[in-house]
Amino acid sequence: MWLKLEARSQPSKRMTYLSPLLAVVLTLFSGMILFAMMGHSPLEGIYVFFVEPVTSLYGLGELAVKATPLVLIAIGLAIGFKANVWNIGAEGQLVMGAIVGGGLALYFHESDSAWLLPSMIVFGALGGMLWAAIPAWLKTRFNTNEILTSLMLTYVAILLLNYMVNGPYRDPTGYNFPESRLFQNAALLPTLLEGTRLNLGSVITVMILAGLWVMLARTIIGFQVHVVGQAPQAAHYAGFNHKKIIWFTFLLSGGLAGIAGLMEVAGPIGQLLPSISPGYGFTAIIVAFLGRLHPVGILLAGLLMALSYLGGETAQIEMGLPVALTGVFQGLLLFFLLASDVLIRYRVKWNRVPKGEH
Numbered sequence: 001m002w003l004k005l006e007a008r009s010q011p012s013k014r015m016t017y018l019s020p021l022l023a024v025v026l027t028l029f030s031g032m033i034l035f036a037m038m039g040h041s042p043l044e045g046i047y048v049f050f051v052e053p054v055t056s057l058y059g060l061g062e063l064a065v066k067a068t069p070l071v072l073i074a075i076g077l078a079i080g081f082k083a084n085v086w087n088i089g090a091e092g093q094l095v096m097g098a099i100v101g102g103g104l105a106l107y108f109h110e111s112d113s114a115w116l117l118p119s120m121i122v123f124g125a126l127g128g129m130l131w132a133a134i135p136a137w138l139k140t141r142f143n144t145n146e147i148l149t150s151l152m153l154t155y156v157a158i159l160l161l162n163y164m165v166n167g168p169y170r171d172p173t174g175y176n177f178p179e180s181r182l183f184q185n186a187a188l189l190p191t192l193l194e195g196t197r198l199n200l201g202s203v204i205t206v207m208i209l210a211g212l213w214v215m216l217a218r219t220i221i222g223f224q225v226h227v228v229g230q231a232p233q234a235a236h237y238a239g240f241n242h243k244k245i246i247w248f249t250f251l252l253s254g255g256l257a258g259i260a261g262l263m264e265v266a267g268p269i270g271q272l273l274p275s276i277s278p279g280y281g282f283t284a285i286i287v288a289f290l291g292r293l294h295p296v297g298i299l300l301a302g303l304l305m306a307l308s309y310l311g312g313e314t315a316q317i318e319m320g321l322p323v324a325l326t327g328v329f330q331g332l333l334l335f336f337l338l339a340s341d342v343l344i345r346y347r348v349k350w351n352r353v354p355k356g357e358h
Contacts, residue, residue: 005346012344019340020290020297024304026336031329040319048318049311049329059310061196065268066309069094069260069277071302072205073284075212076253078293082216083229085249089135089150090257091281092157093128097258098265099161100127102180102272105187106169112186120187120262121204128258129251131157136250140243146250154281162274169272180272189267201263206299208256213295221248257281278309286334305330 028046035045053059073090080087087093101124108116135149162178171181189199216222228235228245235242264276287305291297312326 002351004349004351005342006349007346015343016292019343020292020337022340023333023336027329027333030332034328038321045315045319049315050307052318053307053310053314057193058196061193061198062310063303063306064202065197065199067302067306068202068205069264069280070284070287070305071209071299072260073257073281074287074291074298074302075209075295076256077284078288078291078298079212079216079225080249080253081288082293083225083245083249085246086147087132087135087150087250087253088147088285089154090253090284091277091279092154093131093254093257094261094277094281095157095161096131097124097128097261098272098276099164100124101258101262102265103169105183105266106180109181109184112184114186116186117189117266120266121259124258124262125255126258128254128256128261132250132254136247140246161276165272165274178274182271183266187266188270189263197268199267201267209295209299225249283330286330290333290337
């Protein structure tokens, strides 16, 4: 008796939504094996990694803080992915949003104007859009591969951030450390719950998520995104401009990534540092696909991936495990998601081998 994959006559809608759940279950099972191999109780490891971080009000606040940039970036990327536009450089766009929006706070470091924070958010979005416009222009003008150009620009943005915090943005009273001055209160996102770091950024993210959900479901531009991605020839005959969709999705995803970067430096970090993200722009790609490119799914996937960051930190403190465990769990989740997605187009069949055959 042996297994065989048989092509389905049409993709399974049920497996489209069940495969992410299957991937999560397989990741948990693999995690238990991993903890056992490292000499720890599998159940204790799973508890410390996935449960203990959210057993307090502070932990729940941290979950929302870390989920905010993931969800915000992922929903922008998902809209592009729906149109087969592959922006892989959200990490760089996040950094540029922080540089441009944070630069406004540093320039007006003595201001207590109520307009400063909203202006920083706008400038953060413009910074991300500017960086996303480069691969969009290269794609529409020269038909370059947007995956490579957007990804390579990420490293340029990171180097630019390092230059800025070691040069023009460096705190003049910071004893030559590579960091900017701390942002003034007017440039910081208000905290929502006392005793936690939960801030207004989470509320803004939920509002943006809801707005984009409506856009995808109820507007002509949302319809065009769907058609361009699913039936390019039909979109062409309908007169939909593919280049405009490329520009729209790149600028939208870049702007949202830029806002995410600004909200990191104006929220939990409070200043510009050489490193302002543990890789949110890349992790958001997993979030988008784990959430099936749907706003509700992205919200849930964002919370799960945020929990992996918290779990890695907790396991490092409580069990002495390396913080790289976070990346291992995220990699396992992506691997099992891709493997489980095979079941969308194929079904598993048991074939009996007749006696005498080998």
